[in-house]
Amino acid sequence: MSTPLDLYRPGLALGRDAQALHRAAMPQFSGWLEHTRTAGGCARPVRLTGTIAAVERQTGRVLGEQHTDEMPDGVLYKACGNRRVSHCPDCAWVYQGDAYQVVRCGLTGGKGVPASVGRHPVVFATFTAPSFGAVHHRYIPRHTCATRQRCDCRPAPCRARSSTSTCRHGQPAACFARHDADDPRLGQPLCLDCYDHGHQVVWNYFAGELWRRTKQAIERHLAGLCRRRGIPFVQVVTDSGRVRWVPPVRVSHGKVAEMQRRAAVHFHVLLRLDGVDPDDLDALVSPPVGITVDDLEAAIHAAVRQITVTTPSHPDQPQGWTVAWGEQVDVRRINSAGGELTDGKVAAYLAKYATKATEVTGHQSTRLTPATIDDYADPEGDHLARLIDACWHLGRPTGTDTASGAATADDRQGSLDTKPNAYAGLRRWAHMLGFGGHFLTKARRYSVTFGLLRDTRATYRRAEDDGSTDTVTVGVLTYAGSGWLTEGDALLANTAAAQRRQARRIGREELAHEAWLVGAAA
Structure with missing residues (x-):
């Protein structure tokens, strides 16, 4: 029965x-x-x-x-706890709320973060990828709308040219369409054969390293300003007992990655100036008087112009690829007089993108395997299929007989004498079009952690259920x-x-x- x-x-x-x-x-x-x-x-x-x-x-x-x-x-x-709204809207709603608190507390304080951080200089910067080929885009030269959320301004022609020339593959090099916001052609290359898909997935893969070096350059620039302006360095004692002299200013950040329609990642970053307390390195104190938000903006622009990453050698690119930021770097101040950006708007904006991944490109899949890669990758396919194929091709094993898949004795010895394939992770992150980083990261001292928020919520629910x-x-x-x-x-x-x-x-x-x-x- x-x-x-x-x-x-x-x-x-x-x-x-x-x-x-x-x-x-x-x-x-x-x-x-x-x-x-x-x-x-x-x-x-x-x-x-x-x-x-x-x-x-x-x-x-x-x-x-x-x-x-x-x-x-x-x-x-x-x-399940999945952060992606396309996979689980309810769990993503919880994650978005936590992300909002993480970002907001770093701007205004709360949940263990002192309220004094609200008086620290902070900017909202957007770092974009360079061009890897001409794509259809929507550009509005001048906004006349009341709010960008309901923008109905007329866009300019996509890629107007005085002559209707073609590329070397015979595709038109101009586009006179005024694309709507939901036009499926947005982000698609004008010529798939001209577009450098390999360089783009490598850029996505090494974007995290580019950001790391950029932040280091920002802090070095500010440290140099302190030296030139006579602002004394701070003597601190490390956990190992060593005495060090460190710059009196440091930068704490909260960063969200967003995938563009062309499938290149870009970063929205909150950068906050903090000082250094010699008696408590974890304390959040105001930066020295001689360093202002203008200096922070100048440091960001200087770092973007200077920092590049040359990737390791690859059989397809022996000299490696150059990974650098694009020309469009936007830096805005938060809570400034007459400004549109407030701490609440920025926190909500970043929290929204923390629950997204590759959905805007039209691609959604789990991690790809040799059994499923052929369903998505195609060197002669559309834009996304070529990007996924580039990830799989560039991340292929090196030093082996690719025809049989077996390594000879010389190949095995060679693998012992050389470093591992620096591009092997491209296959692991092919479903993310090469980007393997987390979509929301922050400096350790910027704000509270997701773990703390989850533990607090669990403790509250336990007390609510058990009364103790x-x-x-x-x-x-x-x-x-x-x-x-x-x-x-x-x-x-x-x-x-x-x-x-x-x-x-x-x-x-x-x-x-x-x-x-x-x-x-x-």
């Missing part, structure tokens, strides 16, 4: 609505809905089996123990699968989660309105 749970096994001829109705009609439905609350809204939750024990924090004594077999569905549901923080939950769990058991379960859990989110949003709005009324009355 089948059990009630068997009715929900995949393969049973029940539609989604019928599955949901049957689940809702079960006597244990309320318990099941509460059981799935922590993962409600997740598109593909993780199912875990094992034992969960409640342990007293002070003594380590086990107060209670429960096996997942005693729980609804015999499993414990855990949200004296116990710790310890689980010995193993992976049982991913996803809801049926589409009907997903519908019920996600609907309940959406209702809870809506209730929280309304509650926050009511609290904000009450605070406004109190302030207006005062």
Whole structure:
């Protein structure tokens, strides 16, 4: 005889609505809905089996123990935690909220960050990639709209030319179209054969190293200004006990990577000037009086002009590729008089892009393997197919017999005498078009961490459920699968989660309105 749970096994001829109705009609439905609350809204939750024990924090004594077999569905549901909104909107919504707090606390303080950071000079800079070939683009020479979010200004012709010449492959070198914002041609090369796809994926791959050197150059520029202006260096004692003299100013950053439509990554970076406390290196203090936001802007522009990265030699490019920033480097001040950028807008902007990846290019896939690469890569295909093929081709193993895939004795000895292939990671990140970095990173001293926010949220929920923080939950769990058991379960859990989110949003709005009324009355 089948059990009630068997009715929900995949393969049973029940539609989604019928599955949901049957689940809702079960006597244990309320318990099941509460059981799935922590993962409600997740598109593909993780199912875990094992034992969960409640342990007293002070003594380590086990107060209670429960096996997942005693729980609804015999499993414990855990949200997948995926940050990408295209994969799981609910988990991305949580991640976006955390990203907003990480960025905002670095601008205004809070959650352990002193409020004094709000008085530190800070700029919002955008670093773009150079050109790898002509692409269709949308350019508005002059904005007359009230807000950029609802811009309806007429764009200029894409690539107007006085003559309708063609490239060496016979493709038109001009485009007189005035592209709409949703035109699928935006970001596509005018000539696929002229475009340097290999250089672009290498740029994406080494963009993180380019940023690292750029930040070092910014700090060196500011240190030089301190020397020339007579601002004394600070004597500090390192953890190893050594005495060092360090510049009195340092730069803390929060950075978000955004993929352009042409599939080249660019960075939006918050750079904040901090001082150095000789007695506490982790303290956030104001920079010295002699260094201003003008100096920070000058340092950024100087570093962008100076810093380049020459990549290691490759069989296809023995001299390596040059990785440098593009000409379009935008630096704006935040919370300046008459400026459009405020800390809240910047934090929301960066948090939004922290949940995206390659969606704007039209490509979405998991990590590619030799079994799946042919579904996406094609040296004669469209723009994305050629970029993925370039990643796979440039990241191929070196020093082996590519025809048979086996290495000779000489090849094996050669691999011992040389460094590993510096481009091997391109295959690992082919699904990301070469970019292997995290989409949101920050300096250690910039703000709070995601881990701290997650721990705080878990502690709050534990106290809310148990009424006490004296116990710790310890689980010995193993992976049982991913996803809801049926589409009907997903519908019920996600609907309940959406209702809870809506209730929280309304509650926050009511609290904000009450605070406004109190302030207006005062």
